[in-house]
């Protein structure tokens with residue numbers, strides 16, 4: 001549905017050039033809730049704004065269905081943008097207009113018939129659960145309510161795609177959760193493809209089925225959210241999930257008493273099995289848990305443990321072989337054994 005190919009963006013300024021995006025390639029399928037996560041300055045806003053050409057790419061293509069948005073003329077771009085709604089961190093509502101008028105704004109520009117417009121505004125207020133605030137002004141609304149109005153306005157023209165630029169970053173955790181639920185229900189019931197940029201891991205975990213991790217203008221990892229975050233390979237991805245092995249004291253890992261120190265990752269139902277107990281019992285070794293955590297992404301569980309193993313090389317090798325046969329991911333952090 002959205003196919004970004006070889007996308008570059010370079011900002012030119014007095015102090016030189018900034019390469020904000022470097023060869024971005026992403027495919028977002030119809031019906032996805034696609035998250036793009038990165039630290040401040042990574043290029044998230046630039047990337048999402050290139051999707052509707054609020055920012056002009058320097059090079060590359062952004063295909064929406066089969067049209068390259070980069071090549072559209074002004075009139076074609078205006079038509080295309082009706083298919084792409086957008087919401088922002090600070091809502092961008094018109095402060096002198098009430099909820100009804102804010103939501104009706106894009107319909108007015110499209111010269112909707114007055115009766116049709118009133119009907120559509122009522123439908124939208126119903127979708128975002130704000131019927132009782134129809135005549136309230138933005139200053140009379142909470143942050144969450146303002147974002148609901150912004151969502152209603154973004155949906156007014158029946159877009160196929162909704163772009164969310166840090167849409168929950170200004171909201172408290174409970175309000176964030178209710179806005180994410182609303183976005184998920186809009187995705188499911190209206191079939192709208194959602195692209196969201198965020199620096200909040202919780203947002204990705206709660207609603208995104210796919211994720212791309214952006215760092216210094218490049219995508220460093222992407223895929224199904226569960227796969228990317230249960231088996232992260234890039235240090236930036238690991239930092240978002242606060243990988244247990246990153247936080248562990250090096251002295252503990254280097255302790256010569258441990259023959260080997262491993263980081264093991266359990267996925268899905270394996271996270272609930274007593275595998276450490278089994279390796280101690282069946283392989284006659286000692287297993288000392290040094291760090292651990294359990295996580296959940298959209299109802300699927302995974303766990304990480306850092307374990308110091310003590311015993312003969314053969315027994316430890318057999319225990320690790322058993323874990324791998326059981327589908328557990330085992331990574332060696334430190335080996336002190338006699339043979340290698």
Ligand SMILES: Nc1ncnc2c1ncn2[C@@H]1O[C@H](COP(=O)(O)OP(=O)(O)OP(=O)(O)O)[C@@H](O)[C@H]1O
Pocket residue numbers: 011012013018019020038039040041042043044045046047199
């Ligand atoms: N209009 C601009 N002119 C010059 N440089 C810019 C401009 N907009 C962004 N940049 C630079 O491009 C890089 C990417 O910025 P961008 O705003 O896309 O990052 P971000 O990941 O959205 O960061 P944040 O989360 O802090 O908003 C940064 O180095 C930024 O300083």
